Amino acid sequence: xxxxKMDDSTELADITGMADLTEMADLTELSDITKMSDTAAMTxxxxxxxxxxxREQFKSYVKTPKGFVLASETLLSLIILICYAxxxxxxxxxxxxxxxxxxxxxxxxxxxxxxxxxxxxxxxxTDLFRAGVGALLYIITSLICVIGxxxxxxxxxxxxxxxxxxxxxxxxxxxxxxxxxxxxxxxPAPTHDSV
Numbered sequence: 001x002x003x004x005k006m007d008d009s010t011e012l013a014d015i016t017g018m019a020d021l022t023e024m025a026d027l028t029e030l031s032d033i034t035k036m037s038d039t040a041a042m043t044x045x046x047x048x049x050x051x052x053x054x055r056e057q058f059k060s061y062v063k064t065p066k067g068f069v070l071a072s073e074t075l076l077s078l079i080i081l082i083c084y085a086x087x088x089x090x091x092x093x094x095x096x097x098x099x100x101x102x103x104x105x106x107x108x109x110x111x112x113x114x115x116x117x118x119x120x121x122x123x124x125x126t127d128l129f130r131a132g133v134g135a136l137l138y139i140i141t142s143l144i145c146v147i148g149x150x151x152x153x154x155x156x157x158x159x160x161x162x163x164x165x166x167x168x169x170x171x172x173x174x175x176x177x178x179x180x181x182x183x184x185x186x187x188p189a190p191t192h193d194s195v
Contacts, residue, residue, distance in 0.1 A: 061111040070107040076165040083158030128176040135169035
């Protein structure tokens with residue numbers, strides 16, 4: 001009987017110890033949950049501020065002349081992509097895809113002012129090259145689509161929008177060239193008189 005009583009008390013001590021461990025585990029889990037909810041609350045409050053900041057930055061950059069041109073190039077490239085995708089000859093959509101992606105990349109770079117932080121690349125000359133090649137490719141492919149697109153309305157529509165995009169890219173090329181020309185006039189090259 002005494003041994004039976006001892007087993008009961010040992011068993012009771014084991015159960016009490018397990019209860020303490022269970023309570024400690026519950027408190028630890030509760031502490032972890034509180035930490036996670038605090039972290040989630042901090043990220044939830046931090047996230048909308050960033051989204052609002054970038055949305056305002058986007059809106060303000062689109063109102064600038066360069067931002068409006070880049071946004072227009074992206075939108076026209078998307079319209080041309082849709083037209084070429086609906087036509088019987090979808091091969092011309094490669095120009096629209098490439099130019100849309102390049103316009104979006106340059107829009108993001110100029111909007112976030114990464115061109116002032118990444119000085120390894122000459123962004124004006126790179127943008128001039130992008131716009132010049134885009135103008136040339138759009139005009140060539142659009143003339144081919146408009147001239148040879150008899151019976152394919154989507155191809156002709158893509159060609160007409162492509163001609164408009166070619167003119168827009170040519171205008172962008174001209175404005176970039178004028179910007180490069182004006183920056184060179186303000187920064188004259190050093191001359192040496194000892195020649």
